[in-house]
Amino acid sequence: MSEPVPLTRLLDDAGLLSLEHRLHVEELLGSHRWQADMEEGRLEFIGAEQTFVCTKFHLLGTADSESWLWAWANPWGFPKSLIAVARMVREFGFRYGVAELCAAEMPVALGRAKPEPHQVAELLADAAKVISGHWSSYCGVTDGTCVAFLVEHPAFELPPPSASVLARVLAHGINALPLIDHRRATQSYLSRRGLVTAFLEDQRLLEFNGSGVAGTIEFDDDGCVANLDVGVVMDRIELPTATKAQSANSL
Structure with missing residues (x-):
């Protein structure tokens, strides 16, 4: 065995x-x-x-x-x-x-x-x-x-992850589910949803990002979730060349 x-x-x-x-x-x-x-x-x-x-x-x-x-x-x-x-x-x-x-x-x-x-x-x-x-x-x-x-x-089948759904699932699940190890549960969930995860500060913080979403989860001394922050990542938008030239000439 x-x-x-x-x-x-x-x-x-x-x-x-x-x-x-x-x-x-x-x-x-x-x-x-x-x-x-x-x-x-x-x-x-x-x-x-x-x-x-x-x-x-x-x-x-x-x-x-x-x-x-x-x-x-x-x-x-x-x-x-x-x-x-x-x-x-x-x-x-x-x-x-x-x-x-x-x-x-x-x-x-x-x-x-x-x-x-x-x-x-x-x-x-x-x-x-x-x-x-x-x-x-x-x-x-x-x-x-x-x-x-x-x-x-x-x-x-689930649609791609979104900030609103991740926040809803994490906030509701942490309070409602009989989870024992919050670090394991949250990291498992986020990685299975295709996000990149990393523990920082001696596992006090869990950072995650991917699919236009990024955030952090903070854990207390007992390893329970103390704070949750989930947001949308805005990609840098490049202006077309002609628009850039017009903007430069207007300065």
Whole structure:
């Protein structure tokens, strides 16, 4: 077995990018209903204005008020292609000692914590995203059971990063997500969005830039985000030669 990887590290790596994908998909779908045909390999999101049909999707597992069950352990049985990613996650769990990823079934309640089934499903889906590289997920509820999928559709792909979206995701995610290592989580997110990142001042500052965006994140003594600054980079605009000459003559 390789060096163990704690589940919290995967969740830190996934949290912010997963949040941006989730917000993007929610905005696209709006009010909708969903239906899936596991045998035919068809997952539909039916809204008032448009319908999205996914013919590439991956069943991860199901959660109810009692437990989470990985798709590869479901006694109903599913096509191998449908649960291939879930099996990939299991293999990762065995290789890196992540018990939550290779235990067939787990109780939803953890000590005194009693999360909702969809919260458990979303966290395990986030871990699966880092492992599989599929970043769009959907957790739908049917008959009191939350079903977790990773979904593929051209419309679900993220647009290029913008200052407003980065600021929104960073500010909301840092406060709302159960992140353990803020430095790792923010650097992972920004680099996965294609930005160049660099820690400065003994990792007290994280600078980033790219795609017309630049900014800094400041961390406090406990490694938590203390300040966030995201802005737009304005490229230097060169005047046409004729305009330059006219400007010079007017001086």
